[in-house]
Amino acid sequence: MEFLSADWLGTPAWFWLSFGMIVIALTAFDLGVLHKEDREMGVRESLILSAFYIAVAMVFGLWVWIERGPDLGMKYFTGYFIEKALSIDNVFIISLIFGFFAIPRRYQYRALLWGILAVIVLRGGMIAAGAALVQEFYWTLYIFAAFLIVTGIRMLWAADHEPDIGNNVLVRWLSRHMRITQKLHGPSFLVRERDAASGKIVWAATPLLLALVIINIADIVFAVDSVPAIFAITTDTFIVYTSNIMAILGLRALYFALAAMVHRFHYLKYALALVLVFIGAKIFIGDFLTETGKVPPAFSLGVTFALILGGVVWSLWKTRKDEQAEAQ
DSSP, X not given: OHHHHSEETTEEHHHHHHHHHHHHHHHHHIIIXXXXXXXXXXXXXXXXXXXXHXXXXXXXXXXXXXXXXXXXXXXXXXXHHHHHHHHHHHHHHHHHHHHHTTOOHHHHHHHHHHHHHHHHHHHHHHHHHHHHHHHHOTTHHHHHHHHHHHHHXXXXXXXXXXXXXXXXXXXXXXXXXXXXXXXXXXTOSEEEEEOTTTOOEEEEEOHHHHHHHHHHHHHHHHHHHHHHHHHTTOOOHHHHHHHHHHHHHTHHHHHHHHHHSGGGGTTHHHHHHHHHHHHHHHHHHHHHHOSSSSOOHHHHHHHHHHHHHHHHHHHHHHHHHHHHHHHO
């Protein structure tokens, strides 16, 4: 009992254990019950499963609100909405990666699942490092804030440019330094094949594994934006980690619905850029221009939600209008 009540990174251990059990239960249910076999997920199923994950995240947020107070509860929801919105950009990149490697939709869910499990560990390491930096050197928050502002401005500038996966330096380097099969071998990541030069049986990676590696590296790049963004909301490690992971857990469920209509969210990138600029500016505004030293969490949540909602609505309306114009 003393262990459960012991403080760990500013939060009682039983909070962390409870969250870990939720993550394990959701992953086991997803992999062991819903998707025992590799198959293509339809848009309807994707939306239903995504709604389930969002509901779980909302209930968890209410639990945080009740147990740890409205202030941290509000910060959890703000962090969750920011990460959820940023994950839509992830979906766009992931769909490009799967398309480049010609990964059938029935195998994409398996790759996404293992990718999410890797993200849980990688994000944990990045958040722990960020928390240690902020705790030891508070001024690093200003570096995070400035980085978010610069990133947001760059996103506004480059929102219309589509990345070229084939000419990516990392993709070319991995293709040269990894033994990769020319074709898929079902859901397998590694297979044994005969080397043409030596005649020996060797292990080789399939295109599915290469796609998984690229997706995880891409997530690290995205985390460079999202982790500082949530630290700009709160430095509570528990809130930072749980809001990030809760948003990411539902990403694989939402992917198949968003991938089918990602073109409809073109203008959301501008809204996300403005969110990053706002979150970064909030640090400077809170510390230098307010008496309390912080911007009220309710205001941050309201502005973030309004920008994201505005980006979604404008994207859906504008792309629908453009499609109607093309049809005529």
